[in-house]
Amino acid sequence: MTEHRRFQLAIPGVNTRIDGRLVSPHADEFTAGISRTLGGKGIARVDAIIREYRDFYGQRRDTTTGKVSDTAGTNYDLALVVNTNDAKRNYRGIHTQLDCRLSPAVTVGGNYTLSWAKGNFVGEDTGGPTNADMNDYPEYRRDAWNFPVGYLTSDQRHKVRAWTTWRAPLPERAGRLDIGLLQRFNSGYAYSAAAIVATSAFVSNPGYTTPPAATTYYFGGRGAYRTDNLTRTDLSLNYAFHVTGLSGNTRTFVKLVVNNVFNNAAVTAVDTTVFTNDSDATLTRFNPFTETPVEGTHWRKGPDFGRPVAAGAYQAARSFNVAVGVRF
Numbered sequence: 001m002t003e004h005r006r007f008q009l010a011i012p013g014v015n016t017r018i019d020g021r022l023v024s025p026h027a028d029e030f031t032a033g034i035s036r037t038l039g040g041k042g043i044a045r046v047d048a049i050i051r052e053y054r055d056f057y058g059q060r061r062d063t064t065t066g067k068v069s070d071t072a073g074t075n076y077d078l079a080l081v082v083n084t085n086d087a088k089r090n091y092r093g094i095h096t097q098l099d100c101r102l103s104p105a106v107t108v109g110g111n112y113t114l115s116w117a118k119g120n121f122v123g124e125d126t127g128g129p130t131n132a133d134m135n136d137y138p139e140y141r142r143d144a145w146n147f148p149v150g151y152l153t154s155d156q157r158h159k160v161r162a163w164t165t166w167r168a169p170l171p172e173r174a175g176r177l178d179i180g181l182l183q184r185f186n187s188g189y190a191y192s193a194a195a196i197v198a199t200s201a202f203v204s205n206p207g208y209t210t211p212p213a214a215t216t217y218y219f220g221g222r223g224a225y226r227t228d229n230l231t232r233t234d235l236s237l238n239y240a241f242h243v244t245g246l247s248g249n250t251r252t253f254v255k256l257v258v259n260n261v262f263n264n265a266a267v268t269a270v271d272t273t274v275f276t277n278d279s280d281a282t283l284t285r286f287n288p289f290t291e292t293p294v295e296g297t298h299w300r301k302g303p304d305f306g307r308p309v310a311a312g313a314y315q316a317a318r319s320f321n322v323a324v325g326v327r328f
Contacts, residue, residue, distance in 0.1 A: 027053045044096075122154070165181075180238075201292075256322050
């Protein structure tokens with residue numbers, strides 16, 4: 001009887017080897033921009049950016065890569081680490097910037113980014129580059145549901161920053177008061193409904209030693225859901241004054257910063273648990289190669305799906321920061 005394993009044992013140099021020469025993953029970027037001065041008072045700029053990612057690290061294990069054995073005589077399917085462009089990732093963005101001094105006392109500025117991040121593979125995590133495995137036991141997966149092209153977790157459609165600073169008209173002997181206001185808006189990030197589904201029962205093993213028992217299935221496509229939009233207003237007051245007895249350029253200052261003035265709330269990280277028959281026997285097993293799964297019958301979102309996962313999953317609450325010092 002053929003053995004099916006949910007997880008494959010990787011022994012570098014034995015059943016996992018580099019296939020020839022690897023090159024580092026990279027991105028080709030194309031940028032076109034235009035800028036214009038605003039009557040000598042400021043500048044406006046617009047840039048269009050196209051970024052295509054290439055040569056991802058990948059793992060290939062198929063009927064052509066062969067088999068190997070360790071010193072104990074245990075047989076393995078050989079996995080080759082390769083560069084692959086079957087993994088896809090791209091970025092499209094329009095970046096705008098504005099900076100203008102309306103008067104000696106008032107400055108305004110801002111930037112706005114409209115962007116799309118799409119593909120079927122992110123390519124890295126907190127530990128560094130990762131291997132794409134769409135070519136690992138390819139008979140047991142289909143790109144349409146295992147590596148679908150869609151919105152990646154980094155996809156954020158809109159990002160806005162707008163600010164203004166105003167210098168209060170105080171007499172020189174009273175010191176200097178600068179007031180700043182920063183408005184932020186971030187649209188939500190994409191996330192998906194995905195879970196492990198059994199595939200081995202629906203595939204005729206072409207000769208693998210340890211074919212996978214299951215693989216990941218994306219329900220409804222990649223990036224079908226969004227976290228909350230985030231809005232935040234920050235206020236800063238900086239008051240500097242001269243203290244009698246100190247040198248002429250020395251100023252004492254007091255700075256107050258209020259972050260999230262209106263205490264707006266948003267969920268920025270969510271639970272993405274999804275159940276299938278592999279994790280919940282009350283759900284019906286389905287053939288991923290021939291059937292379209294039905295929510296509630298073949299799969300179900302977890303009870304906390306789309307809800308915050310921890311205290312740090314929320315937008316930071318209102319906070320106050322005060323600094324006092326001396327500038328020389």
